[in-house]
Amino acid sequence: MKSSVCVASGLSSSYRQQLAVKVISKNESVSHIARNEKVSRKFVYQQKNIAQNALNQAFKKKEKEEEVLYNLPVTKTWIFQLILGLIFICRSSYRAVAELLRDLFDYSISIGTIHNRVLEVVPVAKKISKSVDLSSIKVASLDEIFHSNRPILTGVDNNSSYCFLLEEAQHRDEDTWGWHLLEATEQGFDPNYTIADAGKGIRAAHKAIWSDKVCQGDVWHILDQATTLCRSLAKKAQGSTTEREKLEAKIEKTNLGIISGSLSNKLTKAHENEHKLLNLANDIKILVYWLRMDILCLAGASWSERMELMNFVIDELKIRETKSHKGIKALRVALSNQKDDLLAFANAIDEKLAALAPFKTSFILSITSSGNVDKFAKVLFLT
Template identity: 50%
Template sequence: MISTPAIAAGLSPKIRKDIGIQALSRSMPIARIARENQVSRKFVYEQEGIAAQALDESFLATKGDDEVLFYLPITKTWLFQLILALVLICHSSYRGVVELLRDLFDWSISVGTVHNRLQVAAVKAEKINQAQDLSTIKQGLHDEIFQGSMPVLTGVDAFSTYCYLLKAAEHRDEDTWGWYLLELQNRGFDPDYTIGDGAKGLRAGQKAVMSDTPCHGDVFHILKQFKDFVQSLTRTVQGATSSRLEQKEDIARARLKNQVSRSMTSKLVHLKRREQRLLTLLKDIKTLFQWMVHDVLELAGPIFSVRQELFDFIKVELKQRDDGEFPMMRKLWKALHNQRDQLLAFSEILDQKLAEIATRLDVPLAKVREVCLLHRKQNTSNAYWEKWNQLHRGLSGKFHSLMEAVTDTNLRFKS
């Protein structure tokens, strides 16, 4: 059908837009679009071009930096909310809040007012926190952090990361911890167990008011203590190497002047022996540290009894190498000796969980353990997928259920 200019000219903007959209979408042939609208194909192509240009302008156009994006009704309530956001989200100082409000909003406010607004918000937050039901918390994480020299007692739900305790206190002894734990119990706090470091006040306070609730060891702090000793020993070795090289250079310079003394060579021999002894010690300590990290305290590791044997072996090896030169080694050994049962408590619970999975899914416990150990490997490595395929063939239809159950158990322990 051949269109007349009158028909095309008389089409409304909406119909022209629809023609352009139909042509762009390729929902029907151009000839059919032209026939149904009694226009020429040339006219359809023209509308398609107009529509395409409009889309390009819409998507490619950028708004100027000075274009108004939105308007905000600024009230005192909104500004007080901004103060809270700046302090709690942006970690701004009080004076930083004062400067921002002055420079961006032309609003003068004192440091004392900022402090007072935060105190008002804290009182409201305290009432909300006190109304929370803590009976659903099954694993509590307890620790002591510091605001300057002021200890702050903390408690966090391991599963949800909800902070149910955050109290600045003058002391962190048994009585102080016991007092706040009693307050938590009044709100339903009754976990299966808690996790904490070796702080005496923390553990004594819980034992006094929650004697039936075990406090497992926090592996983070002991591993950090071990790592700090490795790093300190590494620096000592580097210092010994530097001393040996400096002495060697001194002898070389003295030899040029024919002034080498017996004491200089004797000192070099002593420095070489010390360096070699420290290198050997560092190598041994690094090996013990790796065993502690990847075998003893690793979540996907051996059974509880094997971990105990490895733990005791590491303690013995440390003690044998302690000649009194490094106080950090003695302190580390003492910490390991005092905290073994607490640090390995998670392993005993993990073994129980894996045994429950084996019974529920009717799978040999050894296979459950293999799936657990699979999580030690990187899921991007060939070793991981080779073992994955081997377990999949051996377990057939139960593999995916077992994998899901073990993964869920590991994630709960990691949280």
């Protein structure tokens, strides 16, 4: 009679699988299966464990985060590419790049090395920039940013946000701006119009190069100036309220509430000053709200109506000018000098709407002639 060891060693893999399935199904006891198959119970348990592990592995849900997507050979060249990507794509600072390499890659690098790596690619980047065709830029924004109190002349394509001009310069006058804009024209730069703030150098250079093109006013800067003025006046008004409350608290502490003549006069003046500043802050806030929502908002009235409202705001600001707060006069002067440029966009919108008017009229006539009153009503509602 063969031993159980000999019988077990002679079983095929398929038969072992069937044996394991019998054990896992639990229809028969392990002892009964071992006796029928003439193998040891230890062998039966071994087949069960093999099958159970295989099942566990097959049905185990691996977390996607634990799956290895790909392996990267991290070399110094790859590290330097990552540095450039973090700075130019992610706009990271030098210190942020150094921290990331230290914390995620356990790689130590100095700020100076990062700076040198960036400088190394500047000539290559300039060469690539000079080869780009700029003829597709139809609307460009021009501005000046500053680094260490030195101007950096900047030009951006409004449609794609591509920065076609980024030059550090000694000055920001007409000649400097004109030189760099002429260089851009050699690459095909010929926009329909540009957008800029009230910088004299930008506007003088634009006029010298493109006398027939419009340089629309940048509404952000004037609205930022107006918002800053509102905050300043609100703080002054709050300060006057605090001063009045302090005087009232001081009077309450006096014996029997007796008020001296000096304190009474101070309290009266405090009330008058508070009332004056609160009204002034509220008036300027309303004027700035009109400026933002009714005059300089993209969707709004015609150019003539906007200009009428602009002149009204300017007149109201002039009435409220005070020697104690020169910000109101500064805003009024800025609006007076820039109103034509700031509202140039509204004039362009009017021209486009006027060009569309014949098509709109013909469309309405075609609907009314067909007798479809419902569609005509919808058109009137939408317009």
